[in-house]
Amino acid sequence: MDSVDGYLLLMNSLSSALRQGWLDLASARHSMGPSRVLSTLFDHKEQSAATKLQVVDHDGLKPSEPKPHFALSKWSLQEECHSTYDVSERAFTEPKMRHRGSVTTPENGNHESANTTASSTGADASNHVQRARSKALSVFGGLVSPKLRTAQLSFETALDLIVELANSRSNMLASFSQLKE
Amino acid sequence: MAGRANIPTNSSALIAIIADEDTVTGFLLAGVGNVDLRKKTNYLIVDNKTTVKQIEDAFKEFTSREDIAIVLISQYVANMIRFLVDGYNKPVPAILEIPSKDHPYDPAHDSVLSRVKYLFSAESVASDRR
Numbered sequence: 228m229d230s231v232d233g234y235l236l237l238m239n240s241l242s243s244a245l246r247q248g249w250l251d252l253a254s255a256r257h258s259m260g261p262s263r264v265l266s267t268l269f270d271h272k273e274q275s276a277a278t279k280l281q282v283v284d285h286d287g288l289k290p291s292e293p294k295p296h297f298a299l300s301k302w303s304l305q306e307e308c309h310s311t312y313d314v315s316e317r318a319f320t321e322p323k324m325r326h327r328g329s330v331t332t333p334e335n336g337n338h339e340s341a342n343t344t345a346s347s348t349g350a351d352a353s354n355h356v357q358r359a360r361s362k363a364l365s366v367f368g369g370l371v372s373p374k375l376r377t378a379q380l381s382f383e384t385a386l387d388l389i390v391e392l393a394n395s396r397s398n399m400l401a402s403f404s405q406l407k408e
Numbered sequence: 409m410a411g412r413a414n415i416p417t418n419s420s421a422l423i424a425i426i427a428d429e430d431t432v433t434g435f436l437l438a439g440v441g442n443v444d445l446r447k448k449t450n451y452l453i454v455d456n457k458t459t460v461k462q463i464e465d466a467f468k469e470f471t472s473r474e475d476i477a478i479v480l481i482s483q484y485v486a487n488m489i490r491f492l493v494d495g496y497n498k499p500v501p502a503i504l505e506i507p508s509k510d511h512p513y514d515p516a517h518d519s520v521l522s523r524v525k526y527l528f529s530a531e532s533v534a535s536d537r538r
Contacts, residue, residue: 231524235515242507248434249509266429266453269436271443276450278439279420280477282500295500297477300420302439363437375437382434389423393478393502396520400499403527 230399237395241388248381255375259367264375268366277302277359278386294401299390301383302359304352421477424470424501425451426463426485428508435480450476454485464489476501483518484511494519 256264281298360379364371423440425432432453435441442450452458452466467489470479483505486493496503496519503520507513515521 231521234521238513238515242513245431245434245507249430252430252434264433266433269441271447271449273445273447274441274443276422276440276442279422282419282421282477295477295502297502359439363439366436378434379437382438386423386435386438386440389478389480389504389506392504396502396504397499399520399524403524406527 230395230402234392234395234399237388237392241385241392244381244385244388248378248385251374251378251381255372255378258372258374263367270366277363278383279303280390295397297390297393297397299386301386302356304356421501422450422475424473424476424479425481426454426466426470427451427480427482427506429453429455430509431482431506454482460488464492467492471496471498471501471503473501478502478504480504480506482506482508482511483513484508486519487517490517490519494522 252264278299278301281300283296283298284294360376364375364379367375422442423435425435425440427435432451436451440450450470452463454463463485467479467481470476477500479501481493481503485508486503486505493503493505505513505518
């Protein structure tokens with residue numbers, strides 16, 4: 228019953244996020260004009276989704292009871308993060324680089340270079356996300372209402388909740404099939 | 409019990425959507441839209457001209473595609489094809505019924521929660537008999 232309660236709480240949060248998204252979308256349509264926020268503007272050329280899911284198959288108690296776990300990969304960020312993560316890992320293991328003007332001990336230098344790398348990769352990821360968001364918004368023209376941007380964020384939040392709901396559903400169904408047996 | 413589902417382990421998969429225009433627009437803004445080489449999309453916009461057959465076909469297509477891991481369907485649309493949604497029992501793609509602008513979420517109609525409720529009522533009947 229706890230899992231059902233959890234599912235309902237998540238669904239409640241999802242409803243709130245969606246309501247906010249719909250409201251912002253309606254405001255954007257009002258300010259930009261109804262002809263500028265239409266489904267007919269969607270690009271029907273071949274394109275790959277920027278936000279995808281990773282599915283990991285966990286076996287339930289029995290191998291015949293699959294229990295998938297879903298993880299969200301927003302704006303292809305996981306692929307970016309994997310490549311930047313490798314860089315920051317390398318910073319700990321590679322020989323220390325001499326930084327001009329830095330007066331630090333070797334260990335501190337190593338940590339500093341790792342931190343610099345981590346913060347620059349964080350900035351890269353952030354820039355990547357901003358570019359990806361702008362690309363998604365560009366379907367509706369060059370200048371879009373700020374409300375369309377907030378609608379985008381609301382629906383991104385909704386996606387996070389949806390993935391949690393999917394995992395909760397997966398756990399519930401696995402538990403109940405065990406109970407049935 | 410359905411056989412083991414063909415789950416694309418540790419690979420990227422899509423979210424499919426069967427919903428009204430605003431819901432689909434919002435999720436496309438969040439980056440989930442996909443169009444393949446054959447111009448097939450991972451979403452269906454349901455309006456007053458969409459037939460039940462079109463919704464059924466989209467549901468069957470999305471639930472049989474190996475590259476789709478979650479199918480989002482507005483609950484009022486799911487109610488139009490309730491027999492199909494309730495009859496679906498694979499773990500992947502996961503079917504999630506979501507609210508729409510004009511139709512709030514009703515847990516009484518959710519297929520997953522209905523299954524849970526049925527199980528609990530069956531369990532309580534079985535324990536009463538003992």
